[in-house]
Amino acid sequence: MSKDFLRPRNALHKGKYDMTKMTTHDWLNKVPEVTLAFWVIKIMSTTVGETFADFLAVDAGLGLGITSAVMAALLAVALVVQVRGRTYTPWIYWLSVVLVSIVGTQLTDILTDVLDVSLYTSTAVFSGLLVVNFAVWYAVEKNLSIREIITPRRELFYWTTVLCTFALGTAAGDLATEALGLGFTLGAMIFAALIALAGVAWRYGLNAVPAFWVVYILTRPLGASLGDLLTQAHKYGGLGIGATWTSVIFLCVIVVLVAAAQFAANSRKQLSQ
Structure with a gap:
């Protein structure tokens, strides 16, 4: 998928977007362009969520409770920094x-391994939460595009959605495999x-916003399945x-790709000054 994945298709054909210019709106948006690197990092992040959670809880011997508490605290700090940032x-x-x-992986693990909730139930619950979150987000903001994450409220909706997609993806992946x-x-x-099918549907006219979120959700169980495939005996x-x-x-x-993205962002910022 190209960086145009979230541009309305009619706008692309009519030339309403000048991809050579960065506007104030572009700088205010708090999420990256949807490029091949975006999807590579996203899928690898989902795999790491599966494998690193297992490493900390099992291999490092921290256990599910301590690992969950520490990761949740680190996530809270990271999100505060992310939301408070201006760009x-x-x-x-x-x-x-x-x-x-x-954290999304551990939410599902807690439900399944500690509370003995079936994967069918957890998948249904997280699906319901995701639908409710989308409904409230749209009712309040009238927009679900990640190209419009330019206010703190929209960013909170965005990250709540991301957490729901990761928890749902973990449950759905475990359910399937x-x-x-x-x-x-x-x-x-x-x-x-299924991801390829969504990409083809977008190419032939499916609105970019639902196409993006479908792919975003599906990359989670894909990454989780890859993680299990690589790590299991x-x-x-x-x-x-x-x-x-x-x-x-x-x-x-991930570090190499993010470092490259950070270098590019710093270079663009210097050129704009």
Whole structure:
């Protein structure tokens, strides 16, 4: 998907957007352009949310309770910094996404492993919460586009939506690969196919805003399925790489991509002064 993914298709064809110019509105928007790098980091962040949460809770021996409390506290701090910032800052934004991914994973794990809530129920509950959040967001703001995140209230709606998508994606991914018995490989292939289908639908006229959110939601179970495929032992259908190495490799790639985005943002800011 290109950076034009959230531009209205009729506006693109009529030339209403000049992609060579940055307006005040562009600088105020608090989320990145939707480019290939955006989706790569997003999918890797979802995978890290799955693997790093397991690493901290199991491999590092912190347990689900301590890990959840620490990650929730770090997420709260990151979101305060993100929301209080005046413009999009890549490293703050993507740190928040990674932390949301971890916390979203742990919300589902707590419901499933501690409270013994079935994956069918948790998937239905998070789906309902996401629909309600979208409904309230639209009723208040009349706009769900991430190209319009230019006020603190819209940003709060945005991050609440992101948290719901991560929790839902974790539950839906586990439901597909475990409860329905699809397995990690087939599960990942199905979610990837659904993402491709949404992209094709957008290309042939589907409104960009719902297309984006459908893909955004589906990248979560895709990343979770990939995480399980990479980390789980061979006897469970995985590749046996382990949570530690998978987390390290993916985090390194994320850091490189975010550093490049931060450098580009700093360069644009200097040129605009």
